[in-house]
Amino acid sequence: MALRTISIYRGDSGGGRFVDFQVDVEEGNVVLDVVLKVQAEQAPDLAVRWNCKAGRCGSCSAEINGHPRLMCMTRMSMFPADRPVYVAPLKTFPLVKDLVTDVSLNYQIAKTIPPFQPRPPDPDGLYRMSQEDVDRVQEFRRCIECFLCQNVCHVIRDHPENKARFYGPRWFVRLAELEMHPLDTADRRQLIREMAGVGFCNVTKCCTEVCPEHIKITDNAIIPLKERVVDLYFDPLRWLADRLKGKRPGAVGAQQ
């Protein structure tokens, strides 16, 4: 057991500040343990969101010493014992109170994405998929919706006005999961370009670096989605083929 200083952001949409707390930290404690100890013993009105304490629910996202992390998966022993550990709410989303932000924008975006639309089964009633195709989308299904990738993406972190025209990395993962599913028949490419704004992503990979599920967001989701959009809008042969099938939106030569 050792006495440590944890500095937690306290405030709401009107403003706030870091407040220091001295806490007895036990070996193996994670940041969430210490925040909950502060709530139990020193600041009962401290707002903090968590559910599983096992890295599965994605609720406890925060900025710890400036880095987006899950509080329940971040050990206090990672940080020097003689300095405070700073815990702040996600910056990209509006602050509700203390460490709790309003992430409801993400659920509004989710509603705009056409759901899985499977093709009919084979004549014997079964669906058949190659293991390679299944493996490709399994990576995307690991997402726990912690929104750490959304938080770190500079397109919306530094420019809140872009939130209306850029879905963000979590939603490119979801779109890739659906678009690459071997049984899915929906064509979401127009949405990916025009509403989701995939062209705003300049492939900095910051989202990939913070994903606690180690999803290769940029390489495996965003870049393939960009390629699909290019195929749709800029490949004249694909454009003609799709046009003949009557499924192409937009006009050839449209801007990405």
Ligand code: SF4
């Ligand atoms: S790679 Fe794209 S989506 Fe990911 S953080 Fe960078 S700009 Fe945002």
Ligand code: SF4
């Ligand atoms: S893609 Fe990764 S960082 Fe983004 S919400 Fe899902 S689990 Fe979190």
Ligand code: FES
């Ligand atoms: S409490 Fe569920 S991920 Fe941290």
